[in-house]
Amino acid sequence: MVATFETKTDYKVIGKSPIRHDGLDKVTGRAIYGGDVKAPGLIWGEVLRSPHAHARIKRIDTSAAEAMDGVFAVLTHDDFPTVDEREVSTGEDVVNLKRDQANIMADKKVHYKGHVVAAVAAVDRNTAQQAANAIKVEYDVLTPVSNVDDAMGDGAPVILEGLVGDHLGEEVENTNVAKVFRHEFGDVEDAFANSDIVIERTVSMSMIHQGYIEPHNATAIWAQDGNITVWSSTQGSFGVRAQTAGMIGVPESRVKVNYVEIGGGFGGKTKVYLAPVAALLSRKSGGRPVKLVMDRSSVFEATGPAPGGKIRMKIGATNDGKITAADTDIMLESGGYPGSAVGAAAICVFACYNLPSSKITGYDVLVNKPKSAAYRAPGSPQASFAIETVIDEICDAGGFDKIQFRLDNAAHEGTRRGDGVQFIRVGLEECLQAAKDSDHWNSPLGDAPEGKARGRGVASAYWMNGGGVSTCDIMLQDDGTVMLNEGSADIGGTRTSIAMQAAEVLGIPVEDFHPSIPDTDSIGFTGVTGGSRTTYTTGLAAYNAAHKLVDELKNRLADLWETEVENIDFNEGTFTANRDSIGIQELASKLDPTGGPATATASVNLAEAGNAYGVQICDLEVDLATGKTDVIRYTAIQDVGKAVHPQYAEGQIQGGVVQGLGWALNEEYFITDDGAMANRSFLDYRMPTSLDMPMIDTIMVEIANPLHPYGVRGVGEVPICPPLSAAAQAVKEATGKSYYELPVKPGRILEALNGD
């Protein structure tokens, strides 16, 4: 059931950019992040990680660690309860408890370098580290599988023993391919045969990491009464609760997760790595609080990066610029356990185009690398790189204008998405038109300095956005201010963008709101901040709660004014009935006789979300002697539905672009022959710095999402997708060479230039 709204257009609060409520605490260092958590009697946990990418654990000898002074507990997989292959939802993806348990503490085999094999708790961090290093592990080292070709090759070592693959409905044993699935409609072969232009390419990309600045952390107390308290920087406290309880075999109601501020997640902090370990260490240590914090190399080696992989892409078109068919095989690396973003990649891959026929085959492929996790529009950037690379070549081959061709083939309301969903009102055509009309598209590239060359690339992309479950509580205080509790971890200023939606309803300035994110015992279930769902979904919960509060206040006023509820109007913060009139904030102080404070709570479960589209233009300069690239101008056009807080919406778009450009140009997991990540530090994992980026100009298109009263669409994810191809096509134009492998790093550009 989907509710649709007639969108409001005259706003008092929405569309302004107030200062965020948590801003002062964050810029002054007063905000409490997971790493800041202290508790009386706190001890430190540390883990021992596998030095091998693929090995069987023959024996773990913990005796030396146990004998060390200051050591309270040592943990291996044997200390975990046996759990079923039960799946729990984190709100953005699904977690298989048994496999995730093995992922956070290896069970008989290690599946990637950095895989945890044991843990200790000790009086201080240094002792814990030394104790962890004193644990002796005997391994039977196996051949690592480092990419989808090796994983799918004949005779490839099987990574997950006992895995039964689902290959188009057929059960397959002894495989690294967990799943093969297909979405198909129309006859693509027939359509290719009747096309004037057909281009087929295979692209590939490396695994990459979100690179959030704050490493993973968890502190847990397993108290003598069996209640477990957890603090952990996360995108969703309820996801931590479900995963922790599930992996340690206790009811979720036994676990309370306290909200702490998060230093970046981008999808990677939806999965749990440390909290169950901290909880079990605490129990073994007599209920002492145990804290674990990862170092950077562990974050790279053993959390959840975005999958690399390989995508074959074939597109047909007519000479008059209409796409006839599209066919793709998407093979993504899930990492050491099943579950890559290939499902979402398959949904997104053709979603920018209105196709008469299409065939999408997805492969979820295990490799000896960390188990992949969500990263900003998971799967869509890889898919966008593949399709937009081939679309660019179709345009070159047919002599089509690159934006007009996309307009002529653009998805719109009623278009069937590759997986069968039919679009409601979407804003791709308006984005493409805005791109076509933009100053950037209509300005020349300009002359490059001697020895350099310039190019321009354009690309579009799609993300479906998320809905799901959110809860919001509102309490009107005596002084007319509002306490607003909501369950979404605050990423990118969502406290404020959620409060703004309640403020708009209530006619109370958003500065008079105190938005908080309580622990999991103190607010109704709310899914993770992910899938670009929070401003849309939790915002709608706040909107509904605010309306309930208005209804409640009307009931109270009916008593005070001795009239019927139906006679009371509410408009822009003022209640009126006959000759009576009172502002909502003034009313707040008069509620005691009517039954105490007025409160309201609302939960929503939204099956659908508005879709997000982005179109981006990239100008870039290449040093032809060194292969060095510099992005010199960039414009991101995006349908944001309605920008609740335009500065944050713009910030989301700019941040996504920067991460996408890093993915396009330099970021990669550099894997050695023995399956290790060589560049496991920020020094050598080359994310862009502020000096590498020009100003990212944004053009926000507002095509109201019919599923939200203010027309809100999720904005945070789609902007990371277009840069991969936009930058690659810009390098292509500058150098006259095509690039089918990411990153398009200077060494690759040099090879292409010097390859003739």
Add this chain to the structure above:
Amino acid sequence: MHPFAYVAPNTVAEAVAVLAEHGDRARPLAGGTDLLVKARANVWELDAVVDVKNIPELMSLSVNGDGLSIGAGVPCYQVYENEEIQAQYPGIVDGASIIGGIQVQSRAGLGGNLCNAAPSADGIPSLIAYGAVAKISGSNGNREVAIEDFATGPSRTVLDNDELLTSIEVPKPAANSGAAYTRFIPRNEMDIAVAAVGAFVQLDSSGQNFESARIALASVGPTPILAKAAGDSLAGKPVNDESIDAAAALAKDAATPITDMRGTVDQRKHLVEVLTGRMLRQAVERARG
């Protein structure tokens, strides 16, 4: 991290005594930007850390008629913010101002950069190009070593366990000389060189001919390299594309890089040739004023 004693002596003799007592389990500490990272990563297991920042001669920086003397503990920012050094030793400023970021440059110094002996050390090639020497004190007295001979391998130097680098002495450049250093990195900051080149040129009074040149390379061998043949090839040659390109080709020959996550052999050798040409031209420009 292994627990260690922290010692902060006031004299070179005291520092040397502590180093001698602990052998390879003690290290001098100046800015600490390499030492603390290595200690925390358990690359080094240390019993004692000898802070040299209380030793006046290790913290002194002087520019005079004899040349430039950089105490081993002097941080980079003091070097690159010094106007006399900027005017007379631009090649050294080029290197010192790109080691890490601002925070790192406020602690890290060229002495530490030299002792850390990274193949990619940004501070070293220009010191080699200028013909600088390292002054060393130890249990058995003092000695001097040319900078190009100081590093003996990745993270290895000529220093014995009981020896301490006290200063770097750079000769005063003559008139009509110039120098420049650059590295190739895929980003614009905060990165490690894929390949790097420092060049020093001495022109004749007409500014049209090379009298001599020294070219040093980094990140293309186990230590920073003096590409002697490349520099020597320019002696007596006119300043033109032909002589510069020939020297750049010789510098490429002197490079012995490996393929790793930062770049390939071919890419690095190619970059050495490109950067050598660029640095020679920039050094010439500076020599001509």
